[in-house]
Amino acid sequence: xxxHKPKIILFQCQWCLYSAExxxxxxxxxxxxxxxxxxxxxxRINTLYVLNAVQGGADGVMISGCLPEQCHFKEGNLGAxxxxxxxxxxxxxxxxxRNRVRFTWLDLQDRGRIQRDLxxxxxxxxxxxxxxxxxxxxxxxxx
Amino acid sequence: xxxxxxxxxxxxANLLDDKKVDVFIAFKKAESPLHPQPAFFTESNQLGDFVxxxxxQNNLAAFIPRYPLxxxxxxxxxxxxxxxxxxLVVEKQHARENIFMIGVPCEGLVDWHxxxxxxxxxxxxxxxxxxxxxxxxxxxxxRAPRQELLHDSCLRCVHPNPLSADVTIGELKxxxxxxxxxxxxxxxxxLDNAARHAWFRKEAERCIRCYACREACPMCYxxxxxxxxxxxxxxxxxxSPAGMRAWHIVRAFHQAGRxxxxxxxxxxxxxxxxxxxxxxxxxxxxxxxxxxECGMDDKTQPPFAAFNLDDKNRFEL
Ligand code: SF4
Ligand code: SF4
Ligand code: SF4
Numbered sequence: 001x002x003x004h005k006p007k008i009i010l011f012q013c014q015w016c017l018y019s020a021e022x023x024x025x026x027x028x029x030x031x032x033x034x035x036x037x038x039x040x041x042x043x044r045i046n047t048l049y050v051l052n053a054v055q056g057g058a059d060g061v062m063i064s065g066c067l068p069e070q071c072h073f074k075e076g077n078l079g080a081x082x083x084x085x086x087x088x089x090x091x092x093x094x095x096x097x098r099n100r101v102r103f104t105w106l107d108l109q110d111r112g113r114i115q116r117d118l119x120x121x122x123x124x125x126x127x128x129x130x131x132x133x134x135x136x137x138x139x140x141x142x143x
Numbered sequence: 144x145x146x147x148x149x150x151x152x153x154x155x156a157n158l159l160d161d162k163k164v165d166v167f168i169a170f171k172k173a174e175s176p177l178h179p180q181p182a183f184f185t186e187s188n189q190l191g192d193f194v195x196x197x198x199x200q201n202n203l204a205a206f207i208p209r210y211p212l213x214x215x216x217x218x219x220x221x222x223x224x225x226x227x228x229x230x231l232v233v234e235k236q237h238a239r240e241n242i243f244m245i246g247v248p249c250e251g252l253v254d255w256h257x258x259x260x261x262x263x264x265x266x267x268x269x270x271x272x273x274x275x276x277x278x279x280x281x282x283x284x285x286r287a288p289r290q291e292l293l294h295d296s297c298l299r300c301v302h303p304n305p306l307s308a309d310v311t312i313g314e315l316k317x318x319x320x321x322x323x324x325x326x327x328x329x330x331x332x333x334l335d336n337a338a339r340h341a342w343f344r345k346e347a348e349r350c351i352r353c354y355a356c357r358e359a360c361p362m363c364y365x366x367x368x369x370x371x372x373x374x375x376x377x378x379x380x381x382x383s384p385a386g387m388r389a390w391h392i393v394r395a396f397h398q399a400g401r402x403x404x405x406x407x408x409x410x411x412x413x414x415x416x417x418x419x420x421x422x423x424x425x426x427x428x429x430x431x432x433x434x435x436e437c438g439m440d441d442k443t444q445p446p447f448a449a450f451n452l453d454d455k456n457r458f459e460l
Contacts, residue, residue: 097336
């Protein structure tokens with residue numbers, strides 16, 4: 001258990017939230033423990049962004065993008081899924097637990113799902129011990 | 144000169160004399176018997192220094208991307224080097240028709256780290272028979288079974304034979320046991336998170352950021368590596384914990400679907416840092432998730448380049 005709200009970095013594809021209310025919520029009402037990084041497409045998320053989030057002390061990383069066949073750039077999400085999924089498995093190999101990286105692939109019809117998925121992620125992360133592995137810049141100083 | 148060396152010398156001399164290649168990449172004697180050096184022969188009269196043995200630790204394919212596509216390159220290749228050449232052709236780093244490979248079925252490389260750790264550095268010569276390594280000092284000679292000195296990558300090597308060499312010298316070897324690499328990855332994965340992380344830290348923290356592992360790898364041919372990038376600076380470039388860990392994580396990850404399991408990175412490391420436990424994990428995942436093994440031919444794109452809509456069912460909804 002951790003005694004603070006888990007720090008979550010949300011990488012959000014700017015096209016994946018079809019409902020204006022959901023996008024407005026993300027843009028203006030994200031809880032302070034969730035840090036938003038908006039990207040033009042999940043395909044633009046370099047694994048180094050994820051690594052920097054992790055090394056910066058993120059307890060979890062969420063990646064939200066469009067479903068297959070709904071990518072604004074046709075197939076950015078397909079490449080992203082292969083790479084980022086493998087990267088999450090790879091981080092797990094060296095001790096950063098696999099369930100700290102989560103994807104939410106959103107459908108045209110989804111309403112309020114991003115809020116629900118983030119809340120669930122936060123609840124799951126709260127049950128895990130503090131993430132020590134790989135964090136090197138927690139609190140702004142090096143270990 | 145061994146029998147294999149004379150045969151290779153004759154073959155290479157012919158290629159150079161007949162002007163079939165512009166350069167022939169192989170090895171030559173160096174001051175230390177432990178480290179024969181890569182050599183770039185352009186005339187057959189330079190071959191007096193030629194050497195080929197189990198201490199020729201480099202993966203020579205690493206030099207291919209340094210040449211223009213039009214250069215006609217000759218090379219002596221073991222199984223893993225042949226696979227590296229294949230994959231470099233897939234990645235358009237050279238034209239297959241401009242590479243002439245003399246293949247040698249591989250007995251496995253002697254790991255100089257293991258040799259030095261066990262026998263010191265004072266040896267004046269290292270010779271070999273099929274299953275034995277003979278280490279000579281000024282006043283005595285020691286024999287050791289080859290198996291005990293092989294590099295870990297060679298111990299678990301599956302494809303020691305060159306797959307698509309233009310000529311092959313020597314008898315083909317039996318294929319290796321593919322479960323060996325898998326078992327090692329599985330054993331590491333079975334440790335708990337804290338233990339895996341502790342191992343990772345213990346290895347990464349000795350790194351001096353010399354980048355010998357990068358220079359040794361045939362797939363590390365980027366003209367500007369992410370660690371050398373100034374704007375944006377992707378990661379700390381010093382030997383800080385964040386910088387060292389990022390280097391080890393990302394260097395290995397950039398080889399996902401591109402690594403031929405040659406172990407040249409690990410052999411090049413002056414700090415004896417283990418790193419194939421990282422690349423072998425990725426290789427194993429590429430095999431199980433995508434049925435892909437790097438370098439088996441010179442056409443098939445690696446998984447990260449070959450995504451398509453059939454991936455639909457891989458998305459967790
Ligand atoms: S991995 Fe080792 S045994 Fe296998 S071909 Fe390469 S050098 Fe030879
Ligand atoms: S990462 Fe290491 S084992 Fe893999 S191809 Fe490069 S040098 Fe060889
Ligand atoms: S060769 Fe070894 S010490 Fe040098 S950068 Fe690579 S891992 Fe670090």
